[in-house]
Amino acid sequence: xxxxxxxxRASQASPAGLGLQAGRPDEALSGPEGRDKVLAVILxxxxxxxxxxxxxxxxxxxxxxxxxxxxxxxxxxVTQNAAAAFVLAIGFVMWLAGHWxxxxxxxxxxxxxxxxxxxxxLPGGLDPTRRWRLPVESSRHxxxxxxxxxxxxxxxG
Numbered sequence: 409x410x411x412x413x414x415x416x417r418a419s420q421a422s423p424a425g426l427g428l429q430a431g432r433p434d435e436a437l438s439g440p441e442g443r444d445k446v447l448a449v450i451l452x453x454x455x456x457x458x459x460x461x462x463x464x465x466x467x468x469x470x471x472x473x474x475x476x477x478x479x480x481x482x483x484x485x486v487t488q489n490a491a492a493a494f495v496l497a498i499g500f501v502m503w504l505a506g507h508w509x510x511x512x513x514x515x516x517x518x519x520x521x522x523x524x525x526x527x528x529x530l531p532g533g534l535d536p537t538r539r540w541r542l543p544v545e546s547s548r549h550x551x552x553x554x555x556x557x558x559x560x561x562x563x564x565g
Contacts, residue, residue: 476496483496
């Protein structure tokens with residue numbers, strides 16, 4: 409194995425070998441081709457961030473919110489500082505946002521406390537599950553003995 413830096417090794421490691429122009433770094437991205445590459449990278453990263461936020465956002469917000477809630481409460485007890493109360497409030501809002509994200513994504517709540525907060529304490533417009541349930545009608549079988557629920561077709565509540 410030849411590890412000496414020869415002319416072939418130097419050309420492979422150069423920026424020109426990666427599709428970049430030699431010279432100043434800002435020259436490599438100037439012009440329409442460079443801007444298109446930068447735009448494609450930015451859009452690709454934005455899509456990845458969106459997907460990661462959709463998949464991991466609810467859990468991450470709930471965990472970080474709970475951690476800030478605990479740290480803010482401990483700081484408020486120990487220091488009695490207004491900044492600790494602000495951290496506590498930020499933690500509560502993050503925890504609530506995580507539960508909202510979870511409910512929006514899974515069509516159910518992750519905890520009974522979050523369900524109670526969204527359905528009773530907060531305005532109805534903030535409940536992400538308020539219009540997802542189909543109305544249920546009871547119908548009788550032909551023998552008339554048993555009521556079985558069935559969803560009414562074409563009606564959304």
